[in-house]
Amino acid sequence: MLQALLSGILVGGVYGLFSMGFSIAFGVMRIVNFAHGELVMIGMFAAFFAYSAAGVDPLVAIPLAFVVVAALSAVLYLLVYRRFVGRATLQQLLAAIAVALILQTSATLIFGPSAHAVRSNWGSQYLLIGPIFLSYAQLAAFAISVACVLTVEAVLRKTSWGKAIRAVADDPEAAQLVGLNSQVINITAFACSGALAGIAGAVLVSYYPVSPHVGFLLMPIALIATVLGGLGSIGGAFVGGIICGVIQQMTSVLWTSALQDVPLYGVLLLLLAFRPYGLFGRVSAH
Amino acid sequence: MAGTIDSGAPVPAGLPGRAEFRQLGYGVALVALVACLPLLPFANSYLIGIVVRALIFIALGQAWNVIAGIGGQLSLGHGVFFGLGAYGTGLLFNDFGITPWVGAWLAAALAGAVAVVIGAITFRLRGIYFALATVVISLAFEKLARFYFALTGGDTGLAVNFRGTAPAVMQWREPEAFLWISLAVVLAFYAVTRWLLRGNFGLALQAVRDDEEAATSAGVNVYRTKLLALLLSAAMTALAGTLHLQFYLSIDPGTAFGLSQAIQIQLPALIGGLGTAGGPIIGGAIMILLSEGTNVASSRLGLDGVDVLAYGIVLLLIVLKAPVGILGYIKSKRLQRSGRAAPAGGGD
Amino acid sequence: MARNPAVLEVTSVHRKFGGLQALSDVSFAVEQQEVVGLIGPNGAGKSTLFEVISGNIPPSSGAIAFHGDDVTRMAAFRRRRSGLCRTFQKIRLFGALTVAQNVAVAAQQCVVDGNWRDEVASALAKLRLTAQADRYPSEITLPDRKKVEIARAIVGRCRVLMLDECLSGLTRDEADEVVQEILGLNRQGLTIIVVEHVMPVVMAMAQRLVVLQHGCVIADGPPKEVAANPVVIEAYLGARHRPAP
Ligand SMILES: Nc1ncnc2c1ncn2[C@@H]1O[C@H](COP(=O)(O)OP(=O)(O)OP(=O)(O)O)[C@@H](O)[C@H]1O
Ligand SMILES: [Mg+2]
Numbered sequence: 103m104l105q106a107l108l109s110g111i112l113v114g115g116v117y118g119l120f121s122m123g124f125s126i127a128f129g130v131m132r133i134v135n136f137a138h139g140e141l142v143m144i145g146m147f148a149a150f151f152a153y154s155a156a157g158v159d160p161l162v163a164i165p166l167a168f169v170v171v172a173a174l175s176a177v178l179y180l181l182v183y184r185r186f187v188g189r190a191t192l193q194q195l196l197a198a199i200a201v202a203l204i205l206q207t208s209a210t211l212i213f214g215p216s217a218h219a220v221r222s223n224w225g226s227q228y229l230l231i232g233p234i235f236l237s238y239a240q241l242a243a244f245a246i247s248v249a250c251v252l253t254v255e256a257v258l259r260k261t262s263w264g265k266a267i268r269a270v271a272d273d274p275e276a277a278q279l280v281g282l283n284s285q286v287i288n289i290t291a292f293a294c295s296g297a298l299a300g301i302a303g304a305v306l307v308s309y310y311p312v313s314p315h316v317g318f319l320l321m322p323i324a325l326i327a328t329v330l331g332g333l334g335s336i337g338g339a340f341v342g343g344i345i346c347g348v349i350q351q352m353t354s355v356l357w358t359s360a361l362q363d364v365p366l367y368g369v370l371l372l373l374l375a376f377r378p379y380g381l382f383g384r385v386s387a388h
Numbered sequence: 389m390a391g392t393i394d395s396g397a398p399v400p401a402g403l404p405g406r407a408e409f410r411q412l413g414y415g416v417a418l419v420a421l422v423a424c425l426p427l428l429p430f431a432n433s434y435l436i437g438i439v440v441r442a443l444i445f446i447a448l449g450q451a452w453n454v455i456a457g458i459g460g461q462l463s464l465g466h467g468v469f470f471g472l473g474a475y476g477t478g479l480l481f482n483d484f485g486i487t488p489w490v491g492a493w494l495a496a497a498l499a500g501a502v503a504v505v506i507g508a509i510t511f512r513l514r515g516i517y518f519a520l521a522t523v524v525i526s527l528a529f530e531k532l533a534r535f536y537f538a539l540t541g542g543d544t545g546l547a548v549n550f551r552g553t554a555p556a557v558m559q560w561r562e563p564e565a566f567l568w569i570s571l572a573v574v575l576a577f578y579a580v581t582r583w584l585l586r587g588n589f590g591l592a593l594q595a596v597r598d599d600e601e602a603a604t605s606a607g608v609n610v611y612r613t614k615l616l617a618l619l620l621s622a623a624m625t626a627l628a629g630t631l632h633l634q635f636y637l638s639i640d641p642g643t644a645f646g647l648s649q650a651i652q653i654q655l656p657a658l659i660g661g662l663g664t665a666g667g668p669i670i671g672g673a674i675m676i677l678l679s680e681g682t683n684v685a686s687s688r689l690g691l692d693g694v695d696v697l698a699y700g701i702v703l704l705l706i707v708l709k710a711p712v713g714i715l716g717y718i719k720s721k722r723l724q725r726s727g728r729a730a731p732a733g734g735g736d
Numbered sequence: 737m738a739r740n741p742a743v744l745e746v747t748s749v750h751r752k753f754g755g756l757q758a759l760s761d762v763s764f765a766v767e768q769q770e771v772v773g774l775i776g777p778n779g780a781g782k783s784t785l786f787e788v789i790s791g792n793i794p795p796s797s798g799a800i801a802f803h804g805d806d807v808t809r810m811a812a813f814r815r816r817r818s819g820l821c822r823t824f825q826k827i828r829l830f831g832a833l834t835v836a837q838n839v840a841v842a843a844q845q846c847v848v849d850g851n852w853r854d855e856v857a858s859a860l861a862k863l864r865l866t867a868q869a870d871r872y873p874s875e876i877t878l879p880d881r882k883k884v885e886i887a888r889a890i891v892g893r894c895r896v897l898m899l900d901e902c903l904s905g906l907t908r909d910e911a912d913e914v915v916q917e918i919l920g921l922n923r924q925g926l927t928i929i930v931v932e933h934v935m936p937v938v939m940a941m942a943q944r945l946v947v948l949q950h951g952c953v954i955a956d957g958p959p960k961e962v963a964a965n966p967v968v969i970e971a972y973l974g975a976r977h978r979p980a981p
Contacts, residue, residue: 134516134520182704182708185708191516192462192516192519193707193711194516195462195464195516195519195520196462196654196658196703196707197703197704197707197708199464199647199651199703200651200700200701200703200704200707201700201704202700203647203648203651203696203697203699203700203703204697204700204701204704207693207694207696207697207700208697210692210693211691211693211694211697215692215693318527318647322523322524322527325520325524358535360531360534360535361531361532361535363527363528363531364528364531364532367524367525367527367528368528370520370521370524371509371510371521371524371525374510374513374517374520374521375509375510375512375513375521588844591833591837591840591841591844592841592844592845594830594832594833595830595833595838595841597832598829598830598831598832598833599828599829599830601792601824601828602824602828602829602830603830603841604791604792604812604813604816605790605792605812605813605816605821605822605824605889606816606841606842606845606846606888607813607816607817607842607845607846607892608813608841608845609811609813609845610813663832
């Protein structure tokens with residue numbers, strides 16, 4: 103149990119990282135980016151290619167994944183999401199699903215449907231503490247995630263850009279009135295949302311094999327973490343991600359790892375039905 | 389919509405206009421053509437098979453259109469009902485020997501029951517949250533279907549015990565019978581859609597779609613109306629699922645519950661015109677051209693999944709460029725020409 | 737005062753939106769066939785009070801009684817079916833349905849005896865909308881749309897009609913016409929609550945005024961008395977100095 107709890111927290115750190123990206127896109131622009139999992143998947147492929155082509159460790163390839171996915175997100179924003187800013191509409195959701203489908207099938211056509219794994223020499227080593235063993239790769243992933251999250255939080259709190267983002271996420275209508283919700287804020291916020299997905303992808307690929315289909319496994323986690331943390335609460339999504347990781351690991355231990363996501367879906371349904379503003383979110387009218 | 393809603397229930401409907409007669413004529417001719425297709429000299433199994441696939445596409449689109457187009461509730465989880473129809477019929481036949489003629493209705497009833505449970509949970513939510521909840525439910529079904537392989541056949545899926553041509557268990561070697569069955573289903577679903585567009589229940593349902601608060605203040609039980617519409621839509625989807633199973637003789641978790649299936653169910657109505665009776669038919673016909681074209685391309689290129697890529701691109705183009713679909717577009721043009729503003733949705 | 741039993745009785749209703757107290761301790765009663773004017777500056781809580789009475793939003797506390805029955809927990813659609821009807825300040829017609837169908841939606845649910853088609857026809861006739869029956873809301877004029885809202889509200893069983901600014905945006909002639917329709921309905925036995933900003937119109941229509949300010953009832957009585965009430969004058973003068981949103 104303790105083992106499951108600890109590895110859940112470690113895995114959840116990475117979930118929290120890309121969930122924060124999802125939460126930024128939702129909080130600032132009310133965009134439910136159904137393709138967020140595909141952005142993580144592309145980050146994973148970017149880092150995997152750095153590894154297979156040049157032997158670079160995925161963690162060293164983080165800047166590459168960062169740049170690739172941030173740029174892709176900016177392009178997606180300009181081509182598609184720009185039209186839907188401020189309204190989480192069904193049209194927007196359909197567009198995002200289409201983007202997800204296009205990215206996923208393109209990846210399948212280019213890379214093939216099978217999974218690729220990175221075999222670094224330290225990735226399969228474990229730290230033993232009494233009966234508990236923790237993978238070094240997961241420890242490193244967790245440490246990097248926490249570092250990134252702290253950086254993002256600091257940027258959001260200290261810089262004027264970050265303050266603008268938080269103001270918009272907090273109350274989009276009021277922010278619109280004072281002219282904060284500008285195109286520049288939006289595009290940078292969306293790129294930042296993608297960048298977090300990219301970093302998470304590079305980190306994740308160091309211990310988790312990449313295939314074109316991982317996106318569909320990860321997107322619900324980002325959604326659940328964001329709802330858990332409270333819609334529009336960017337830091338809350340990180341906590342939500344950790345909770346998701348723990349629930350998954352607990353399910354693996356107590357039930358079966360093949361169904362580790364099913365309780366998560368149940369949690370999301372219950373949350374949406376009874377606490378749509380999240381465990382930590384404020385209740386506001388509509 | 390020209391001619392359906394506007395000659396609606398409360399006012400005594402006038403004599404159908406000339407345009408309506410012409411439409412009716414085209415409709416009858418088209419149905420006759422499809423029904424007599426096997427008699428034509430150039431017909432072969434390949435061609436008839438394509439038409440059957442098109443009709444199944446259309447039936448699924450019509451079923452989804454009930455809740456999404458007429459009811460305004462964007463369900464992304466219709467794969468669940470499709471899968472329940474297909475798996476339900478198949479399991480009842482393989483394990484209990486129940487003929488699909490009966491099994492189809494049992495599976496549809498099961499799908500309806502599941503729809504009521506899903507609706508009871510998710511209709512507390514509106515719009516996008518309802519859509520997200522339905523996605524998650526279909527993901528859960530896919531996972532469960534893959535895991536409980538003793539029941540479902542796991543990843544490889546379920547294959548119907550084939551007995552050759554055996555009408556008593558809805559099996560034929562040749563596709564003609566499926567042509568007639570699926571044509572009948574499409575016609576029945578078309579009638580249901582027309583009834584919804586002008587009948588009492590359908591009016592309440594459209595009111596709920598247009599404005600839930602105003603519908604409540606008009607005395608409409610919004611929750612019950614949505615629930616009944618979902619039940620109807622789910623049962624229709626399950627019947628189309630049975631048709632799919634009997635025609636292809638197999639079903640697997642990805643085909644049944646996967647997201648790309650959910651999207652295929654939506655495309656006919658989205659392409660043709662959401663909330664219209666004719667939309668899914670036009671959309672389904674376009675879909676089959678797309679699907680056949682990409683299949684040819686895939687086999688030429690030796691690549692798999694080109695069709696799903698094409699669906700994604702079409703979906704994106706529709707949402708960005710023609711959110712009202714083909715019929716909606718034609719209608720707004722026609723209204724513009726006659727100097728009237730377009731009403732907000734619905735149509736024929 | 738107690739000539740008739742109260743048709744509608746609102747008892748210390750409170751409603752909060754986050755930190756905002758939109759209604760606080762609102763109590764008043766409406767008698768059979770009365771026309772009550774509900775007035776107050778912008779944001780006073782008039783529309784919110786209608787939402788609470790009609791059941792579209794629940795009160796934070798307090799009770800609503802209709803014909804002596806407590807309906808505080810009754811679903812909004814049931815209240816409408818039992819005759820508690822309202823229109824919306826911002827017009828909310830069903831855009832894809834024709835005028836006749838808009839009214840028919842309510843008639844199918846709320847006509848208890850008789851043929852609902854006849855009721856639709858008579859509601860449309862009462863408001864002189866018969867010629868527009870087959871048009872869509874987007875094809876008719878603003879006054880006609882307001883009248884469709886009213887027709888949808890009165891069709892079937894309707895005992896209390898709550899009208900939320902159904903005259904705003906109309907020219908004087910158009911407004912006069914709608915007022916005449918409303919008074920005609922009242923003569924046929926309907927109890928009416930009107931929210932209106934144009935004071936002369938309210939003074940002419942209403943037999944009694946209830947004044948709301950910051951969610952509180954600050955006056956309740958015959959129009960002449962209320963108009964002379966210094967507290968009300970102060971509220972309106974204060975409001976006039978503020979720019980309208
Ligand atoms: N759904 C809501 N969420 C939050 N605040 C609300 C909501 N509805 C109304 N309010 C607030 O409650 C107060 C009362 O609003 P209401 O619409 O009842 O006023 P009103 O008297 O109808 O004003 P007006 O004359 O402008 O129509 C306002 O400050 C308004 O901003
Ligand atoms: Mg108001």
